[in-house]
Amino acid sequence: MMKKIILIFLISVNSVLSQYADNPKSLSMGRTSVANSFQLDALNNNPANLVLNSQYDKSNYYFTLFTSAGFMVNSDFLSADFYNKYFSGNDGEPLLLSNSDKEDILSKAGNTSTGFKGNFKFFSLLIRDKNVGTFALSFEDKISGLSFLPKDALDVALYGNKKNSSYDYSEFDLDASWIRQLNISYAKELPDLFKSFLENFSFGVSVKPQFGYYNFGVESNNLIINTDDSSKIKADGLLRLRSSRIGTDNSKITFPEFGDLAGFGMGFDVGFNLKFSNKVNVGLSVTDIGWVNWYKTPKEYLYKGDFLITDLANSEQYDQLLNLIEGTETSIPNYKKSLPTTLRVGVNYKIYDPIFYKNSTERANITAEYYQGLVDNVAGVSTTPLFFLGGEYLLSNYFIPRTGIVLGNSENLALSLGFGLITDYVIFDFGTHNILSVFNINKSSKNSVAFSLKFKFD
Numbered sequence: 048m049m050k051k052i053i054l055i056f057l058i059s060v061n062s063v064l065s066q067y068a069d070n071p072k073s074l075s076m077g078r079t080s081v082a083n084s085f086q087l088d089a090l091n092n093n094p095a096n097l098v099l100n101s102q103y104d105k106s107n108y109y110f111t112l113f114t115s116a117g118f119m120v121n122s123d124f125l126s127a128d129f130y131n132k133y134f135s136g137n138d139g140e141p142l143l144l145s146n147s148d149k150e151d152i153l154s155k156a157g158n159t160s161t162g163f164k165g166n167f168k169f170f171s172l173l174i175r176d177k178n179v180g181t182f183a184l185s186f187e188d189k190i191s192g193l194s195f196l197p198k199d200a201l202d203v204a205l206y207g208n209k210k211n212s213s214y215d216y217s218e219f220d221l222d223a224s225w226i227r228q229l230n231i232s233y234a235k236e237l238p239d240l241f242k243s244f245l246e247n248f249s250f251g252v253s254v255k256p257q258f259g260y261y262n263f264g265v266e267s268n269n270l271i272i273n274t275d276d277s278s279k280i281k282a283d284g285l286l287r288l289r290s291s292r293i294g295t296d297n298s299k300i301t302f303p304e305f306g307d308l309a310g311f312g313m314g315f316d317v318g319f320n321l322k323f324s325n326k327v328n329v330g331l332s333v334t335d336i337g338w339v340n341w342y343k344t345p346k347e348y349l350y351k352g353d354f355l356i357t358d359l360a361n362s363e364q365y366d367q368l369l370n371l372i373e374g375t376e377t378s379i380p381n382y383k384k385s386l387p388t389t390l391r392v393g394v395n396y397k398i399y400d401p402i403f404y405k406n407s408t409e410r411a412n413i414t415a416e417y418y419q420g421l422v423d424n425v426a427g428v429s430t431t432p433l434f435f436l437g438g439e440y441l442l443s444n445y446f447i448p449r450t451g452i453v454l455g456n457s458e459n460l461a462l463s464l465g466f467g468l469i470t471d472y473v474i475f476d477f478g479t480h481n482i483l484s485v486f487n488i489n490k491s492s493k494n495s496v497a498f499s500l501k502f503k504f505d
Contacts, residue, residue, distance in 0.1 A: 069115050069116055069117040069166035069167070069168055069187070069497055069499065070084070070088050070091075070092065070117070070497065070499070071117060071465055071476040071477050071478035071497035071498055071499050072084065072088050072449065072465070072467060072476045072478065072499075073088065073092065073478075074117065074119070074463060074465065074478040074479065074480045074495060074497045075437075075449040075450065075451065075463050075464055075465020075466070075476075075477070075478025075479065075480075076414065076435075076437025076438065076439060076449045076450070076451040076463065076465070076478075077414075077416075077435040077436050077437035077450075077451020077452050077453050077463050077480075078416075078418070078433075078435045078437070078451070078453055078463070078480060079393060079414040079415070079416045079435045079436070079437035079451060080092035080093065080391070080393075080416070081093045081096075081318070081330035081331065081332050081391035081392065081393040081416055082096075082320070082328055082329060082330030082393035082394055082395035082414055082416065083330075083393070083395045083412055083414045083437070084096045084099075085099045085100055085101050085104070086099070086100065086104075086109050086173050086175075086183075086501075087109050087111065087171050087173050087183065087185070087499075087501055088476075088499075089183075089234075089251070089318075090171065090183060090185050090230055090232060090253070091230065091253075091316065091334060091335075092318075092332065092334065092391070093251065093316075093318035093319075093320065093330050093331075093332040093334075093391065094183075094232045094233070094234050094251025094252055094253045094316050094317070094318045094332070095234050095249045095250050095251035095318040095319050095320040095330070095332070096234070096249075096251070096318070096320055096330065097173065097175075097181045097183050097232060097233075097234035097251055098175065098180070098181045098234045098235065098236050098249045098251075098320075099249070099320070101469070102408075102409045102441065103441070103444045103445075103469050104469055104474065104503070105505075106503040106504060106505055107174070107175040107176075107505055108173065108174055108175070108503060108504050108505070109171075109172070109173040109474075109501050109502065109503045110170065110171060110172045110173070110501070110502050111168055111170060111171045111499065111500065111501050111502070112169075112170050112502075113168075113169060113170070114168075114498075114499065114500035114501070115166075115167075115168035115171065115187075115498070115499040115500070115501075116166060116167045116168065116497070116498065117165070117166055117495065117496060117497025117498065118163070118164065118165040118166070118495060118496065118497075119163070119164050119165075119480060119494070119495035119497075120161070120162070120163045120492075120493065120494050120495065121160075121161070121162045121163075121492075121493050122159070122160070122161040122162070122492040122493065123155075123156075123159035123160055123161070123492065124155040124156045124159045124161075124492055125156075125161055125492050126489065126490050126491055126492040127488065127489045127490075128489045128490050129155065129156075129492070133148070133152060144205070149205045149206065152201065152205060153198065153201055153202060153205060156196060156201055157196070157197070157198030157201045157202070158195075158196070158197055158198045158218075159195070159196055160193070160194065160195045160196075161192070161193075161194050161196075162191075162192065162193045162194075163190070163191060163192040163193075164189070164190070164191045165188075165189070165190040165191070166187055166188065166189055166190075166497075167187060167188045168185055168186070168187040169186045169187060169188075170185065170186055171183070171184065171185035171186075171187075171230075172184045172185070180233055180234060180235035180236075181233065181234045181235070181251075182232070182233055183230070183231075183232040183233075183234075184229075184230065184231055184232070185228075185229075185230040186227075186228070186229050186230075187227070187228055187230070188225070188226075188227050188228075189224075189225070189226050189227075189228055190223075190224070190225045190226075191223065191224055191387070192221075192222065192223035192224075193220070193221075193222050193223075193425070194220060194221045194222075194223075195218055195219065195220040195221075196219065197215065197216060197217075197218040197219050199213075199214040199215050199216060200214070200216050200219050202214065203272070209274065210274055210275065210276050211274060211275060211276050212273070212274050213271065213272070213273045213274075214271065214272040214273075215271050216268065216270040216271065216272070216286060217268050217269050217270060217271065217284070218268075219265065219268055219270075219286070220264075220265050220268070221263070221264050221265050221288075222263075222264030222265065222425060223261070223262070223263050223264060224259065224261060224262045224263075224264075224339075224384070225259075225260045225261040225262075226257050226258065226259050226260065226339065227257075227258040227259075227260065227303065228255050228256070228257055228258070228314070229255065229256045229258075230253055230254075230255045231253065231254045231255070232251060232252065232253040232254075232316070233251065233252055233253075234249060234250065234251030234252075235249065235250060235251075236248070236249045237249065237250070241321075244323070245321055245322060245323060246322045246323060246324055246325070247320075247321075247322035248319070248320070248321055248322070249319070249320045250317075250318065250319050250320075251316075251317070251318045251319075252315070252316065252317050252318075253314075253315060253316035253317075253334075254313070254314075254315060255313065255314035255315065255316065255335075255337070256311070256312075256313060256314075257310075257311065257312040257313060257314055257337070257339050257386070258308055258310075258311060259291070259308060259309050259310025259311060259312065259339045259341055260292070260293050260303045260307075260308070260309055260310075261291075261292045261293070261300075261309065262289075262290060262291050262292070262309065262310065262339070262341050262384060263288070263289070263290040263292070264288065264289065264290075264384075265286070265287070265288055266287045266288060266289045266347075267285075267286075267287045268284075268285075268286045268287065269283075269284035269285065270282070270283075270284040270285055270286045270350065270352045271283050271284055271352065272352065282351075282352030283352050284352050285349055285350060285351045285352055286349070286350040286352075287347060287348070287349055287350075288347070288348040289341075289345065289346070289347055289348075289379065289382060290345070290346050290348070291309045291310055291341035291342065291343050291344060291345045291346070291381075291382075292309050292343065292344065293307050293308065293309045293343060295344075308343065309341060309342070309343035309344070310339045310340055310341035310342060310343065310381075311339065311340060311342075312337055312338045312339030312340055312383075312386070313337045313338070314335050314336065314337035314338075314386050315335075315336045315337055316332065316333070316334040316335065316336070317332065317333055317336075318330065318331065318332035318333075318334075319331045319332070325397065326396060326397045326398075326399070327394065327395070327396055327397075328394070328395050329392075329393070329394050329395075330391070330392070330393050330394075330395070331391070331392050331393075332390075332391050333388065333389070333390050333391075333421075334388070334389050334391070335386040335387050335388050335389060336386070336388050337385075337386045337388075338383045338384060338385050338386060339383070339384050339386065340381055340382075340383050341381060341382055341383070341384060342381035344378070345378065345379050345380065345381055345382055346376055346377065346378055346379060347376070347377050347378075347379045348375070348376055349375045349377070351375075384425065385422045385425055386422075386425070387420065387422065387425045388420070388421040388422050389418065389419065389420055389421060390418075390419045390420075390421055391416060391417070391418055391419075392416065392417045393414055393415060393416030393417065393435075394414070394415055394416075395412055395413070395414045396412070396413045396414075397409050397411070397412055398410050398411040398412070398413070408441075409441060410440070410441055411438060411439065411440045411441060412438060412439050413436075413437075413438045414435075414436070414437045414438070414451075415434075415435070415436050416434070416435040416436075416437075417432065417433075417434060417435075418432065418433040418434070418435060419432050419433075431455060432455055433453060433454070433455040434453070434454040434455055435451065435452075435453055435454075436451055436452050436454075437449065437450070437451030437452075437463070438450060438451065439467070444469065445468060445469055445470060446466065446467075446468060447466060447467040447468075447469070448465075448466045449463075449464070449465045449466060449467065449478065450462070450463060450464050450465075451463045453480065461480055461481045461483075461493060462481065462482050462483065463478065463479060463480045463481065463482060464478065464479060464482040465477050465478025465479060466478075472502065472503060472504065473500060473501065473502055473503065474499075474500075474501040474503060475498070475499070475500050475501075476497075476498065476499045476501075477496075477497070477498045478496075478497055479494075479495050479496050479497070480493075480495045481493045481494065481495060
């Protein structure tokens, strides 16, 4: 019954193949960002940090031009080996699955989640003025997806309807979107505010118009299928999906042209950075507060389960079963989807060398961060708390190795790695959130890479 939807999910995730993946510094430091990001890296993470610079970088102007991109996929099962074995075809011939193959798929893919985020910045710009404040602008594409595949749905797809069985599809979930975002940000230092207990204080805000191109996902789902020992099939509930997209051919991805939109919305970020001493500062931000109104050819797909099948030879009952499998497509009014609103709180601790001298040099940073999604069922965010821990070592004025770990959610434990290079005119950052995938990329289901080349001048 769910074969069609499951196949669409597997193909779509793999063809586009979850925190902003274009920020390699954050990615390589366990995805910490709210207390330790600087200048352009602060966009989409904590706008208050736009005013900050690293120790070896005191420039006031930065920009990127097609030099910042990244992706991240976190799946419980979807490795390259898994896909190639079961879904990439068999030299044009149908692939016949053995019972051991089916059990392997069921054990690995049942009750699993997959998340994806991809980012590409067309350009970004930062201008800093000590008196007026810091202004930043960026224009980027964001593609994200989040899914959960229940074991019962996969069981039916592999084995068909068994006697005396109950299949719960209600946990099946899917949400995917492609949005182009304009980010207009401002940040300001207020060193005299809270001076009695703070060394420095900065705040920042971002206004982010959202230009939507694609959205597809589950709106509601309480579908359950039951069978008995006489091959009766009873279904209750329904699965409801919604979509909005540019283009007219549902089988093809259309690249956006100027002015061609499926939705429009607004997003907002707000952030603060509190510096308690030259060693300790705390960052707090709430990002992606807002929505997208999807209005281009919005459609609804219903998979109704209000029927009882007692005899498949009965044409009327057989048609009911076909309607459930195929679903019904209807046009609907425009609908709103929340952005992946997220709360971040983190603390950064600086280590100096020599430690006990006043004129010492910053040598390392250690950051701990708490990450909490505030909305549910939205691609690119999880309401399960995550804990990030990252560090960097300032090996020299030019080379900065970084590492970190992520704890919680389905990731359990991921070790990240990357580095930064700082010269007089450019800053280059590179990172991945799961270094283990580099050594065995075909078997890894958690992969990412991000790079950024920023140009700077005084």
